[in-house]
Amino acid sequence: MSILEILASGGGVILLLMTMVQIAPVKINPWRWVGRMIGRAINGEVSERLTGIEKKLDGHIDMDDRRTADGHRAQILHFNNELLRPIRHTKEEFIEVLAKIDAYEKYCDSHPDYPNNRAVLAIENIREIYRERMKKRDFLQESNTDREEGTP
Numbered sequence: 001m002s003i004l005e006i007l008a009s010g011g012g013v014i015l016l017l018m019t020m021v022q023i024a025p026v027k028i029n030p031w032r033w034v035g036r037m038i039g040r041a042i043n044g045e046v047s048e049r050l051t052g053i054e055k056k057l058d059g060h061i062d063m064d065d066r067r068t069a070d071g072h073r074a075q076i077l078h079f080n081n082e083l084l085r086p087i088r089h090t091k092e093e094f095i096e097v098l099a100k101i102d103a104y105e106k107y108c109d110s111h112p113d114y115p116n117n118r119a120v121l122a123i124e125n126i127r128e129i130y131r132e133r134m135k136k137r138d139f140l141q142e143s144n145t146d147r148e149e150g151t152p
Helices: 003-023 030-084 091-110 120-136 144-149
Strands: none
Touching: 030 091, 030 120, 091 120
């Protein structure tokens, strides 16, 4: 079948119609649809493999985020235990643990299924003691003799 026969038997009308639909202000583009179908037929296996890889990667990212939250919780609980003994801390140490609390609470808010009840009271205690130290201005101070001797 030659090009003239295809055009004469109605193929030209279909070609012209598809082109007109593409030009029309309506957002229908049959050429794009045809291109997508051909692309899916050629790349279908690769797309399926990429979907599987994405799912595995998402699982690893979730696991890593959970481990990070577990680490923050462990540091928060450890800091609270030191406060209960009572081991005093500098203002910078409080600021550092408050940043960990912020990150931990942000994770807990975005993951309601994550068990958070272990650190709630410890976080309240740390904040309460921080407020008291701020009012009294009695944080542990770094000594100047340590700095002069070269120890941090």
